[in-house]
Amino acid sequence: MESKKYKDIDRREFIGISAKGAAGISLASLSVLSGCADSEKAKTVFGACYHDCPDRCSWTVSTVSNKVTDFQANKNDPYTAGKLCNKMVSFPNDVTFHPDRILSPLKRSGPKGSGEFVKISWEQAISEVAAKLKDIIEQKGGEAILPYSFGGNQGMVQGGAISSRFFAHIGASQLERTICGDAAVEGVLATNGQTTGVLPEDIIHSRYIILWGTNPVLSNQHLWPFIQEAKNNGATIVTVDPFQSKTSEESDWHIQPRPGTDTALALGLIHVILAENLQDQEYIDNYTLGISQLEAHVQKYDPVTVAQITGLEEETIIALAKAYATSSPSLIRILIGMEHQVNGASAFRAVAMLPALTGAWRHFGGGLMHMTYELFGEALNWESINLPATLADQKTRSINMVELGKALNDTELNPGIDALFVYNSNPAVTTPNQNLVRKGLERNDLLTIVSEHFLTDTARYADYVFPATSVLENWDILDSWGTPYLNINEPAIEPIGESKPNSELFRLLAQEMGFKEAYFYESDIDIVKKTLDSNHEYMKGISFTSLRKRGGQKLNLPTKWMPHAEGNFKTSSGKCHFYDPNLEQALPEYIPFQYSDEEIKQYPLHLLTIKTPENFLNSSHANVNHILEKEGKFYLEVNPKDAAMRKIADGDELKVFNQRGRVYITARISNKVQQGVVCMPQGFWPSLLKGGSSANALTNHLLTDMGRGAAIQEARVEVEKV
Numbered sequence: 001m002e003s004k005k006y007k008d009i010d011r012r013e014f015i016g017i018s019a020k021g022a023a024g025i026s027l028a029s030l031s032v033l034s035g036c037a038d039s040e041k042a043k044t045v046f047g048a049c050y051h052d053c054p055d056r057c058s059w060t061v062s063t064v065s066n067k068v069t070d071f072q073a074n075k076n077d078p079y080t081a082g083k084l085c086n087k088m089v090s091f092p093n094d095v096t097f098h099p100d101r102i103l104s105p106l107k108r109s110g111p112k113g114s115g116e117f118v119k120i121s122w123e124q125a126i127s128e129v130a131a132k133l134k135d136i137i138e139q140k141g142g143e144a145i146l147p148y149s150f151g152g153n154q155g156m157v158q159g160g161a162i163s164s165r166f167f168a169h170i171g172a173s174q175l176e177r178t179i180c181g182d183a184a185v186e187g188v189l190a191t192n193g194q195t196t197g198v199l200p201e202d203i204i205h206s207r208y209i210i211l212w213g214t215n216p217v218l219s220n221q222h223l224w225p226f227i228q229e230a231k232n233n234g235a236t237i238v239t240v241d242p243f244q245s246k247t248s249e250e251s252d253w254h255i256q257p258r259p260g261t262d263t264a265l266a267l268g269l270i271h272v273i274l275a276e277n278l279q280d281q282e283y284i285d286n287y288t289l290g291i292s293q294l295e296a297h298v299q300k301y302d303p304v305t306v307a308q309i310t311g312l313e314e315e316t317i318i319a320l321a322k323a324y325a326t327s328s329p330s331l332i333r334i335l336i337g338m339e340h341q342v343n344g345a346s347a348f349r350a351v352a353m354l355p356a357l358t359g360a361w362r363h364f365g366g367g368l369m370h371m372t373y374e375l376f377g378e379a380l381n382w383e384s385i386n387l388p389a390t391l392a393d394q395k396t397r398s399i400n401m402v403e404l405g406k407a408l409n410d411t412e413l414n415p416g417i418d419a420l421f422v423y424n425s426n427p428a429v430t431t432p433n434q435n436l437v438r439k440g441l442e443r444n445d446l447l448t449i450v451s452e453h454f455l456t457d458t459a460r461y462a463d464y465v466f467p468a469t470s471v472l473e474n475w476d477i478l479d480s481w482g483t484p485y486l487n488i489n490e491p492a493i494e495p496i497g498e499s500k501p502n503s504e505l506f507r508l509l510a511q512e513m514g515f516k517e518a519y520f521y522e523s524d525i526d527i528v529k530k531t532l533d534s535n536h537e538y539m540k541g542i543s544f545t546s547l548r549k550r551g552g553q554k555l556n557l558p559t560k561w562m563p564h565a566e567g568n569f570k571t572s573s574g575k576c577h578f579y580d581p582n583l584e585q586a587l588p589e590y591i592p593f594q595y596s597d598e599e600i601k602q603y604p605l606h607l608l609t610i611k612t613p614e615n616f617l618n619s620s621h622a623n624v625n626h627i628l629e630k631e632g633k634f635y636l637e638v639n640p641k642d643a644a645m646r647k648i649a650d651g652d653e654l655k656v657f658n659q660r661g662r663v664y665i666t667a668r669i670s671n672k673v674q675q676g677v678v679c680m681p682q683g684f685w686p687s688l689l690k691g692g693s694s695a696n697a698l699t700n701h702l703l704t705d706m707g708r709g710a711a712i713q714e715a716r717v718e719v720e721k722v
């Protein structure tokens with residue numbers, strides 16, 4: 001993809017923004033933002049993508065007099081490889097300089113949800129919000145306040161640090177941030193004790209690659225060239241996905257099981273491998289626990305039974321098991337996809353057993369590829385990111401973010417939630433059971449505070465909105481959950497208008513509330529520097545200075561990273577756990593969600609809501625006109641047989657509904673989904689759609705079997721023409 005030059009941006013836009021910037025910030029900033037860009041000189045700084053994406057691209061931003069003249073991918077970083085994806089290529093125009101950006105604090109002046117606000121000063125906003133929070137703490141206790149944040153900004157400073165200290169200090173309810181990733185992680189940890197397996201660039205050595213519930217062509221784009229290199233070197237690429245994704249179309253083989261049946265498929269593969277005596281017995285004997293229990297357990301997952309569960313042919317299950325077990329190096333790439341079902345963690349747990357069963361870990365490029373965040377857990381100095389010792393032992397209650405709608409409407413909750421503080425998140429779009437969330441946000445007795453770039457569907461319900469800086473305007477440090485590359489983000493320009501980093505917002509509130517503790521007043525740049533101040537071997541050659549000079553750097557890892565070639569699992573026994581009597585289920589089991597007969601009759605179609613948009617990520621940038629135009633209509637994939645039964649033609653306007661809500665959407669008839677399954681994209685803003693509802697109006701707030709994640713793919717619907 002081409003990087004976008006900004007020399008041709010409408011000059012009036014720059015002047016207008018510059019003038020707003022020159023208008024100044026009415027509340028004197030604390031002096032902790034030292035190191036901001038010098039607005040007088042031409043300069044180029046390195047930064048990194050803050051999005052909820054495994055690629056964590058590194059970029060450069062060139063500026064003159066606080067104006068961006070160039071924004072492009074970092075060519076020094078071999079993983080970014082000089083390319084940003086569609087979602088970010090025009091970021092300065094799409095967010096930083098977008099005319100709709102919020103540039104001053106706002107106070108609600110109309111009914112909740114109306115989007116009617118008046119501008120107020122930072123002094124007034126901080127003073128009023130601090131007074132209201134203090135009042136709630138005095139009347140009901142800190143637990144009546146709920147922070148709500150997630151992957152809207154994955155920077156370690158702007159995503160946590162000061163905000164975490166603030167909420168821990170006031171004794172707020174803790175938020176279980178499990179909407180994405182935790183079920184997957186819990187499942188893999190149960191088997192391997194760590195998620196870091198094969199590193200992304202090492203996939204070029206793999207010769208049999210199973211992409212299980214992941215769509216790298218769209219959502220892990222910088223891994224895809226390495227997969228193609230492996231293919232050019234002779235690798236077979238198999239995709240397992242109930243949806244016919246772009247990746248499946250590029251693969252040698254697409255295996256399309258019924259949604260939510262991955263655990264059964266994985267256990268079926270284990271059955272075949274053992275039945276055919278294709279296991280690596282020496283590896284099993286030396287480095288695993290529980291093979292006899294596993295072997296007995298998978299007897300019931302024979303190909304006939306698994307074929308009935310998954311909808312696959314018996315021959316497909318047998319052929320996949322044999323091909324996987326007899327190819328080397330064989331690699332299974334998992335990410336998040338299959339976690340969003342009630343049986344999701346068990347699926348990851350079972351899939352993670354396959355490389356140990358076949359001894360794939362012995363071979364460079366063989367094993368399981370999942371996450372990388374643990375590398376940074378070891379490499380960095382977390383003192384300034386983690387809570388200080390005096391706050392670390394939080395005893396306050398936890399509320400799961402998946403269940404926000406339930407919590408906001410729960411009259412039995414004691415104390416009830418009186419204040420919701422949202423930052424780096426847009427729950428009116430991204431949280432399941434959208435109508436219940438909205439009902440909660442409509443409560444007149446709920447104080448809602450939002451820090452944002454735009455008047456999102458959540459911010460429309462806020463009592464106060466604070467203008468947040470974009471990533472071009474603040475310091476940060478970005479580790480990665482999908483690569484071994486570390487980045488810092490240096491501010492390229494001074495904050496636009498009256499925007500401030502999240503860190504500064506929470507410092508100002510702490511100051512206003514009279515908190516004297518030094519941990520509130522550590523500057524952003526000091527947090528970045530201290531976090532990099534580590535003697536760990538992975539950090540050899542990496543420093544604040546080197547990251548500033550060249551952008552993203554790979555951790556100093558061994559040339560051949562083979563974590564389990566000789567066992568070394570991070571489980572309690574040091575072995576791969578096929579069986580663990582300490583878990584609620586000693587072995588992974590296929591346990592589907594039990595819908596009532598009535599629900600199946602009323603809502604006969606299984607709804608998948610997935611990340612198929614090519615031009616925006618989650619709900620970020622899904623308000624920008626040219627992006628929405630590029631993305632096209634909000635569509636429902638319908639199998640031709642289901643369409644024929646309902647007399648639906650391609651392009652028809654549809655109503656999709658269930659007991660939780662209804663969505664208006666355009667039909668796209670295709671074989672991308674099997675009969676009985678329909679699929680719509682996540683991320684569209686309800687306020688920009690007909691009927692004011694998007695995908696999460698139909699999803700439920702069910703939790704997964706482990707990790708308390710979001711089982712959003714457990715939803716049934718009916719569809720009719722309108």
Ligand code: SF4
Binds near residue numbers: 050051057085617
């Ligand atoms: S969203 Fe992902 S692929 Fe796109 S620029 Fe950001 S990190 Fe890179």
